[in-house]
Amino acid sequence: MTLRGVLLPIAVVALVLGIWEGAVRWGGVPAYLLPTPSRIAMTFWDHLGLLAHHAGATAAAIALGLLAATGAGLALAAAMAASPTFERAAAPFLVGSQMLPVFAVAPLLVVWLGYGLLPKALVAALVAFFPIAIGARDGLRQASGETKDLLRSMGASRRQTFVNLLFPASLPAVFSSLKVAATLCVVGATIGEWVGARRGLGFLMLEANARLRVDLVFASILFLALVALSLFGALRIIERRLLHWRDGGTRG
Amino acid sequence: MQALKADGLAKRFVTSRATIDVLARVSLDVAMGEWVTLLGPSGCGKTTLLRILAGVLPPDEGTVSCSGNAPLGRVAFLPQLDTLLPWRTALDNALLPAEIDRRPREPARRAARELFAAFGLAGAESLYPAQLSGGMRQRVEVARTFLAQRDVLLLDEPLGALDPITRAALQGELRALWAATRPAVVLVTHDVEEALLLSDRVLLLSPRPAKVLEETHCSATSGRRRDAPEIVAERARMLAKLTGGGS
Numbered sequence: 001m002t003l004r005g006v007l008l009p010i011a012v013v014a015l016v017l018g019i020w021e022g023a024v025r026w027g028g029v030p031a032y033l034l035p036t037p038s039r040i041a042m043t044f045w046d047h048l049g050l051l052a053h054h055a056g057a058t059a060a061a062i063a064l065g066l067l068a069a070t071g072a073g074l075a076l077a078a079a080m081a082a083s084p085t086f087e088r089a090a091a092p093f094l095v096g097s098q099m100l101p102v103f104a105v106a107p108l109l110v111v112w113l114g115y116g117l118l119p120k121a122l123v124a125a126l127v128a129f130f131p132i133a134i135g136a137r138d139g140l141r142q143a144s145g146e147t148k149d150l151l152r153s154m155g156a157s158r159r160q161t162f163v164n165l166l167f168p169a170s171l172p173a174v175f176s177s178l179k180v181a182a183t184l185c186v187v188g189a190t191i192g193e194w195v196g197a198r199r200g201l202g203f204l205m206l207e208a209n210a211r212l213r214v215d216l217v218f219a220s221i222l223f224l225a226l227v228a229l230s231l232f233g234a235l236r237i238i239e240r241r242l243l244h245w246r247d248g249g250t251r252g
Numbered sequence: 253m254q255a256l257k258a259d260g261l262a263k264r265f266v267t268s269r270a271t272i273d274v275l276a277r278v279s280l281d282v283a284m285g286e287w288v289t290l291l292g293p294s295g296c297g298k299t300t301l302l303r304i305l306a307g308v309l310p311p312d313e314g315t316v317s318c319s320g321n322a323p324l325g326r327v328a329f330l331p332q333l334d335t336l337l338p339w340r341t342a343l344d345n346a347l348l349p350a351e352i353d354r355r356p357r358e359p360a361r362r363a364a365r366e367l368f369a370a371f372g373l374a375g376a377e378s379l380y381p382a383q384l385s386g387g388m389r390q391r392v393e394v395a396r397t398f399l400a401q402r403d404v405l406l407l408d409e410p411l412g413a414l415d416p417i418t419r420a421a422l423q424g425e426l427r428a429l430w431a432a433t434r435p436a437v438v439l440v441t442h443d444v445e446e447a448l449l450l451s452d453r454v455l456l457l458s459p460r461p462a463k464v465l466e467e468t469h470c471s472a473t474s475g476r477r478r479d480a481p482e483i484v485a486e487r488a489r490m491l492a493k494l495t496g497g498g499s
Binding site: 147154246 | 307308323324325326327331332333334335337338339340348349351353380381382406
């Protein structure tokens, strides 16, 4: 990234924060409605231990949910690619599962699964599952007819065709959908915690909100954003490592 | 000895709007070690014919046999469009047939490296397709086809998308590569000169639906220079036949 590419976004953020700080400080907005950025930063720093404690639970729910959704989504997509009959049978359920308002089901999950990690991970998995399954299904169709002909003419088995052609060809689409799913997972886990939890950033937010500690709400949101950002960053690193063949280098 | 035999191949594509007859009873025999070129106007059904010969497209009528067996897994097919796998290096692309066949890894790698060195691909082994020029990519595809170690090679316009200079150079190298192991070859092209320079026999195909218009033995011209009088004369005659509606 160029220096300009780094400095420009920083300048924009600094400007926005500066206007916010000024408006609250001299504009007469009460601090219990909208705290200044500097106040939020101080709260963040003072409660770092507390935030980290709660973030651990949220991060675990996000990670578990994303892993489960990835496993289930890839398995379903592979099964649909392997059998057109199965695809015709499963497609209505796949689309139908999206018509179901997952967040409305969240209270039920608490009744069924209790206040622990499981219902949050499940809500996260349910919202992340659809984009991953759809992305992987489309990805598994990316291989060209010519390359499929090529593998067939070599006498490749179905398994060899999947391993050597269909699966690697699907990875760019899979990673695009994983990045979308990851952000959904963060929302899913947080809402899962709103519904019923003893620990987690969503729980902390709700608690602080009830006590009009708006600065702590903002600090929780900030920490949640950092968790989401690191997850996104980790996915990009894995993507770059796996798909390094895409950046062509010299072409001549 | 016959390497590949096709009998009465017919193919028709039916869409909701139209029925297109692509092949009308095409028969051909290719002997072991023989180079046969299918020459015809664009869109005449050459590619369809080659896909049927490779076994990846079933004919409506007729049969294909490769030394008495179905062709799948017994021929090396080079499809027309770019078929290198972008996530594999050049060498790993060329090793794909050996992996599919589950041949021992080390001898296959050694053979591939030797062929790369002989076929102008030295230094490209660990590059990805996106890092190679068009000519180099074609070379890798040709290398992969030869490394499949089949008795029959089916080449669909392997030099189609190249500039004339690269193309002329590769024609000579392709023939030299073939001469070293002498598999049977079926080449599809619309370049008359290429057909005359490279093959033992040229089958001239009609416009769609394709049938064999005439058969020319060109042992007298193959391997010759492109400005030899026989080539120039034969080229003019075939071009006239191809463009004149085949009377």
